[in-house]
Amino acid sequence: MAKYSTAFGMDVHLRSTTVCALDADTGEAVTRRFPGNPWGEIAGWMDGFPGPSLAAYESGYLGFAPQRELARLGVECVVAAVSKIPRSAADSASKNDRNDAARMAKAILAHDISPVWVPSPEVEGIRDLAGAYDGATARLATAKQRLLAFLAKRGFVYGGTTPAGNP
Numbered sequence: 001m002a003k004y005s006t007a008f009g010m011d012v013h014l015r016s017t018t019v020c021a022l023d024a025d026t027g028e029a030v031t032r033r034f035p036g037n038p039w040g041e042i043a044g045w046m047d048g049f050p051g052p053s054l055a056a057y058e059s060g061y062l063g064f065a066p067q068r069e070l071a072r073l074g075v076e077c078v079v080a081a082v083s084k085i086p087r088s089a090a091d092s093a094s095k096n097d098r099n100d101a102a103r104m105a106k107a108i109l110a111h112d113i114s115p116v117w118v119p120s121p122e123v124e125g126i127r128d129l130a131g132a133y134d135g136a137t138a139r140l141a142t143a144k145q146r147l148l149a150f151l152a153k154r155g156f157v158y159g160g161t162t163p164a165g166n167p
Contacts (some may be wrong), residue, residue: 008046008055008075009104012066017042020101021049024109030067031098037066042072056113058082064118078115080104085112104137 004024011018019042020031030049034042046053055070055077070077085107119127129161148158 004016004046004052004054005045006049006051006053007105008049008053009101009106009108010055010057010066011100011104012017012037012057012060012062013097014102016097016151017066018101019045019055020098021046021118022105022109023050029102029105031101031126032098037069039066039073041147043070043075054074054078054108056080056108056115058100059116064124067115067118068121077086078113080107081114081116085114127130149159 006020007024008066009022015036016039017034018031019034020029022029031130032045034045051075055075057066057079064079067077067079067141085104088146103148104113151158
């Protein structure tokens with residue numbers, strides 16, 4: 001991994017983004033909270049720090065949209081694998097957005113970031129669709145099982161067969 005002058009750790013949520021800029025030489029940390037996700041404003045704020053720089057955030061439910069937006073605006077950004085980020089017992093005691101962003105920035109400078117592969121929007125869409133299909137079929141199977149149990153408790157037995165001939 002290259003040497004970075006500034007590391008930007010981000011804690012990204014739907015309603016806010018907290019960014020911690022950590023200077024590699026002085027160790028000075030500057031944290032700012034942005035309401036919502038104004039990626040242009042965040043990228044502009046990051047431009048005020050010495051480069052080269054790297055931004056990172058934990059993968060989560062927002063997916064890869066933050067990485068794509070920041071990359072489009074010229075910010076080098078990676079998505080970090082949550083399971084690979086080092087955590088101490090003290091981290092869980094002081095868990096908040098500011099500390100999470102600072103921990104991510106420190107992990108960048110310590111080369112403790114394991115970036116995940118960022119798929120294209122098309123591939124991500126296919127993965128989302130496949131996940132939705134799997135979830136829907138699992139919920140359908142659960143609903144059928146509950147209905148058959150409900151009927152069986154009341155003395156009704158479903159006697160139909162599937163097109164394959166299974167009961």
